[in-house]
Amino acid sequence: MSNNEHSEIISHVRSLVKDAKKIVFFTGAGISRESGIPTFRGEEGLWKKYDPTKLASFSGFISEPELVWEFFYSRQRLICQANYNEGHKAIAVLEANRPGVCSVLTQNIDRLHQRAGSKDVVELHGNIFGVICMECGFEERLDHLDFFTRFSESSIPKCSICDNIMKPSVVLFEESLPANEWQKAMYLSGNCDLMFIVGSSLNVSPANTLPYYALRNKATLIEVNPNETEMTYLMNYSFRGSAAEYLPILLT
Structure with a gap:
């Protein structure tokens, strides 16, 4: 593709953004990579180093809650030290400028979208700074500023209601x-006319079915990802690069 053709496609996507009545941003771990948070899959993904069946599964938590919490405490510390990047910010700015038009559906548990300023965020896989009681179901939704003032890394969080152990408020395997x-x-995807798929490998079910809901509404699909995915063939436009690189260009 020539530089002129690339520029024309960018201009066209900007026009689509300007004219869209409902925009959905479906985001995965790749959008936070520029913030220093490793992805889970791929050559440098966490699951190349760690066993998800032990550290991020429900059965693993039941068997060894101390080990799972040790893993999640380390992730929480990393996320506390991270900050949102230009990709997160570009989405938040567009949402602020187009009230009621933009929604974020994220597979991420880091809450960087909210820290960047996004308000309409659906956390499909939960919030790493939340905890839920395994016995009574009591849930505390915390953020990166107050989690470690509430709980200590030296022990498993205990429920303030029934004193039983709590698990991270994330969707485990x-x-x-x-x-x-x-x-x-599903509702937002099925009613949008423009969907950006950003930094997702589209390998995790059922979240990876959301683009199909958008297609049923004849929405335009735009992929921003350094690598092709199994669903790249469905996309109207694909940009091979990071969210921090492309979203500020495409959304302004």
Whole structure:
């Protein structure tokens, strides 16, 4: 593709953004990579180094909650030290400039979208700074500023209601997505006219079915990802690069 053709496509996408009545940003771990948070899959992904069946599964948590919490404490510390990047910010700025038009459906648990300023965010896989009681179901939704003032890394969080152990408020392997969030994600995807798929490998089900809901509404699909995915063939436009590189260009 020539530079002129590339520039023309960018201009066309900008026009689509300007004219869209409902825009959905479906984001995965790749959008936070420029913030210093490793992705899970790929050559440098966390699951190349660690066993997800032990550290990020429900059965693993039941068997060894101390080990799982050790892993999540380390992730929380890393995320506390990170900051949102230009990709997160570009989405938040567009949402602020186009009230009621933009929604974020994220597979990420780092809350960097919210820290960048996004308000309409559906967390499909939960919030790493939340905890939920395994016994009574009591849930505390915290953020990166107050988690470590509430809990100590030297022990497993205990419920303030019944004193039983709590698990991270994230969707572990072997768990289903939260029903309310999934229903909202399906609705938003099925009613958008423009969907950006940003930094997602599109390998995780059922979240990877959301582009199909958008297609049923004849939405335009735009992929921003350094690598091709199994669903690249469905995209109307694909940009091979990072969210921090392309979103500020495409959304302004």
